[in-house]
Amino acid sequence: MEKVSVKNMVCSRCVMVVTQYVAPLNVGLQQVTLGELVFKNKITAAQKDLVRNTLIPFGFEVIDDDKMRMVERIKHIIINLVHYQEEGMNNNLSEILSADLHCVYNYLSGIFSEVTGKTIEKYYIAQKIERAKELLDYDELTLSEIAHRLNYSSVAYLSNQFKKVAGLAPSVYKQQKSERRTSLDKL
Missing domain, CATH: 3.30.70.100 (Alpha-Beta Plaits)
Structure with missing residues (x-):
């Protein structure tokens, strides 16, 4: 195999x-x-x-390349957690990555930063904000439900991160109807 x-x-x-x-x-x-x-x-x-x-x-x-392969595995674990799991995580991201990849998180974090130029945490947040955009576009959940689904401690915390990453508040984003989402492979 x-x-x-x-x-x-x-x-x-x-x-x-x-x-x-x-x-x-x-x-x-x-x-x-x-x-x-x-x-x-x-x-x-x-x-x-x-x-x-x-x-x-x-x-x-x-x-x-082995480093690129590890980075792709990290990205796919994060994408799966954020986009394909209905409920929030039970463990924190570093524990999940370490357990799934059988490596110490500091090692994974170092490789990820070296290859991509950004931290695992920034990538994770970018994925969560893209998922929040998707859920806002569907217009089926409240912002509170979206915050819970994406494992945010509060709506305010989600809103602050959303504004930092997307450049506008979730409520303003929801009112706009232009092309505004980013393809997952571009994050």
Whole structure:
């Protein structure tokens, strides 16, 4: 079995597209998850190049660097926590990342900052604010319910972070109807 990391796979639609185009290559694809391809056996360099060249037109990138691979794994854990879990987290982010990746958080934080130029915390906050925008756009939850779902201690705390990141208050954001959300792979 071999795992190959893929950059910019941030949603279930990405998984579907990658599966659709890599499975027919007959390279032994076993499973596709966010940011990762699992092959039944070790793949050759030629097979990896075939996969790489197949994915490039769709904006995906096969990652060979160990640090980049770890950063992508961190990003996918955060995206999953923020965008795909209905209830708030039981543990803090550093404990979740350390447990899932079997590494000390300081090590993960150092690699993430070195590769991306920003902290894990800033990335996490950016993801939470994008999720808040999405939930505001749906207009199904109150700001209080959104704050609870995103694990904020109060509406005021969410509003302050929202204003710092988005440049306007959630209420003003909700009133605007222009193109205002950022693609997850751009955060």
